[in-house]
Amino acid sequence: MSTLVPSGVLKALSLKQPFAWLIANGYLLVDDRSWGTQYRGPILIHASKGLYEAYYQHIKSNTDVPIPDRDKLEYGGVVGIANLVLCSKPGQLPAGISREQRAHFGGVHQEYYGFLFTQARPLPLMPCAGKLGIFEIDTDQLLTAPPAAQKALF
Template identity: 45%
Template sequence: MKALSFYQPIAWMLAHGHFVVDDRTWIPYYRGPIAIHASKTGLEEYILYCRHIAGVDVPDMADLERGGIVGIGELVDVLQPGDSGGFPIEKRAYSGPGHYGLVFANVRPIEFIPCRGKPGLFDLDFDPQTYQAPKVVDPQGSLFD
């Protein structure tokens, strides 16, 4: 599955369906299933944007998971710069004029899966829909017990 990294709280907003469009300076030619990756970087000031412009009570930065997959969905379209696609500003992670709007659908949050992100679209070496965390084994006792 392909994945795309987002700063928090944008990843959280997308995974929970509050945003349906994310603005980028580049056009991905891929359409299809996609994992929402929350990068380790967070934008504290963007929480204010989400709370006041989008009207969503976003968790505080300390409570947002970072450094892994937080949701899955589909990348269904890319809007040309200046095209709103009929989406109101409060449904868009707005970056300003001149950006392409990546349109997402059928996005849902999933249980956090730690993994490294990469710039641009990247391939995951696991399927987040069937992922199972490794089982924790009882720690080995001391050799001298």
């Protein structure tokens, strides 16, 4: 698995843990949002400072997913990259998606949009602030900048 960081300005999406880890590591293919996007293509997975404790505990207790211990999860930066290939409400899925992909929309509320990710892979943590919605990150600038103070990331 390559850990090469893509170069240039890339789109990014911020998620709380464990969702950021699950997507970056290919365990979660669809994330739901109350808003949609026309964007398709590579997207950086940013881990915000937050943790959905109940969902984390559910994963730890009820699945075989090898999620790291809470203190090993990374926060406040880019943790992965994936391709955003579809944004759709569950009742409006195109006919061409696979049965497996279609099944992942089962947990998305009918009024929400599911973001379908493929080819996800983790990246070394790149500390930076997140934003709401889809935003842009210049990875070249991040990798050449001096380390930010931790408190500035949140």
